Amino acid sequence: MISDDTVQSIRKFTAERNWEQFHTPANLAKSICIEAAELLECYQWVPEAPASDTEHAQEELADVLTYCIMMADALGVDMDDIITNKLAKTKLKYPSDAVRNNFNEYEARHHSARLRN
Amino acid sequence: MISDDTVQSIRKFTAERNWEQFHTPANLAKSICIEAAELLECYQWVPEAPASDTEHAQEELADVLTYCIMMADALGVDMDDIITNKLAKTKLKYPSDAVRNNFNEYEARHHSARLRN
Amino acid sequence: MISDDTVQSIRKFTAERNWEQFHTPANLAKSICIEAAELLECYQWVPEAPASDTEHAQEELADVLTYCIMMADALGVDMDDIITNKLAKTKLKYPSDAVRNNFNEYEARHHSARLRN
Amino acid sequence: MISDDTVQSIRKFTAERNWEQFHTPANLAKSICIEAAELLECYQWVPEAPASDTEHAQEELADVLTYCIMMADALGVDMDDIITNKLAKTKLKYPSDAVRNNFNEYEARHHSARLRN
Numbered sequence: 173m174i175s176d177d178t179v180q181s182i183r184k185f186t187a188e189r190n191w192e193q194f195h196t197p198a199n200l201a202k203s204i205c206i207e208a209a210e211l212l213e214c215y216q217w218v219p220e221a222p223a224s225d226t227e228h229a230q231e232e233l234a235d236v237l238t239y240c241i242m243m244a245d246a247l248g249v250d251m252d253d254i255i256t257n258k259l260a261k262t263k264l265k266y267p268s269d270a271v272r273n274n275f276n277e278y279e280a281r282h283h284s285a286r287l288r289n
Numbered sequence: 290m291i292s293d294d295t296v297q298s299i300r301k302f303t304a305e306r307n308w309e310q311f312h313t314p315a316n317l318a319k320s321i322c323i324e325a326a327e328l329l330e331c332y333q334w335v336p337e338a339p340a341s342d343t344e345h346a347q348e349e350l351a352d353v354l355t356y357c358i359m360m361a362d363a364l365g366v367d368m369d370d371i372i373t374n375k376l377a378k379t380k381l382k383y384p385s386d387a388v389r390n391n392f393n394e395y396e397a398r399h400h401s402a403r404l405r406n
Numbered sequence: 407m408i409s410d411d412t413v414q415s416i417r418k419f420t421a422e423r424n425w426e427q428f429h430t431p432a433n434l435a436k437s438i439c440i441e442a443a444e445l446l447e448c449y450q451w452v453p454e455a456p457a458s459d460t461e462h463a464q465e466e467l468a469d470v471l472t473y474c475i476m477m478a479d480a481l482g483v484d485m486d487d488i489i490t491n492k493l494a495k496t497k498l499k500y501p502s503d504a505v506r507n508n509f510n511e512y513e514a515r516h517h518s519a520r521l522r523n
Numbered sequence: 524m525i526s527d528d529t530v531q532s533i534r535k536f537t538a539e540r541n542w543e544q545f546h547t548p549a550n551l552a553k554s555i556c557i558e559a560a561e562l563l564e565c566y567q568w569v570p571e572a573p574a575s576d577t578e579h580a581q582e583e584l585a586d587v588l589t590y591c592i593m594m595a596d597a598l599g600v601d602m603d604d605i606i607t608n609k610l611a612k613t614k615l616k617y618p619s620d621a622v623r624n625n626f627n628e629y630e631a632r633h634h635s636a637r638l639r640n
Contacts, residue, residue: 446552
């Protein structure tokens, strides 16, 4: 989970540095992309990150999550709410009976799903 | 915050579809990147997303967070722990006295920081 | 332009290091994403890269292009061909009369375009 | 290769739509990232794109290249020049004798290389 204490500690970090001015949704969207790519870099040439790089992957995931927390604040939304709302839509799109053990059905629904999203 | 209930509902969603088999760290890192870019698309040509697109941005942020929750599970780490650990390192790198209202100092530390990360 | 000489020099670079083994389409797609995000980092907090960072942006763009050249080889396609073919489709999607000075029309066609792509 | 004719046809496409106004380096960097992630999506859950998706991968690569051509124009640089210059630096960083058949040496140089870039 991500506790309220963790969210508060990130808000405090930002406020102490007067960095709210940089945290527009557009800048944070760029930042999430940049950190996501740094996480992907752990797996650039190998299917799994070597054991020595596990801590690196954890830190990059932490960076993505930190910017996501800041983005939720910038958009004025609650993370639990938006995840729960999206999950409800995703469940309708991919009913477990239809896609369980059926990758082709998932793929078909994934691509047709782009029509509505 | 992201509650334990939300994390559990995502685990249940995955288990019901037998999708754990696809959730390797490498596949999830790709997925986080893909969703992060869809979030960025809301801001591709305009500094801020138009009001009519706010719901779209929320859904894309939810997608990034959902894959991050799955990634934390795949790496076997606790989100609060990794965010808190990384925040402690980031505080040392960017002391508030040094970087507050000093973008050049932030930039200098950001680029030299890449040496250690 | 990107000349045949440039393409050949990249192929030679790869062959001399015996790196074709790593250049699967999937690995190169990851690599293009990673370098694209490093290019984006030049513009993370500022609308335009500072003059001192212009060389950095050029190098990151070169990295993206280099991996794209390798990707075209991995897919067995000619860059001129695929760009020309896609441009023909894009022209049909966005006729100049319809979208010239009409950002809303572009946006509408962009989002409906996702249905077909 | 990417011929001068191809570059000219993209410039004409942009000019006819009066879209130069949107093609700032920052907007194009975002666009390259977005298209790179769409290319990556072809390989999201599978190591190689299914045969039926090969045309899709070609089109996404074409999109990345098209935005790269626009970016080179926005930065006022020649693609051959920046690729050649960067390749010269990369050759020094990864001498073929040192890295040929030695992935660990590549990795070590890759991560130390981030210090200088």
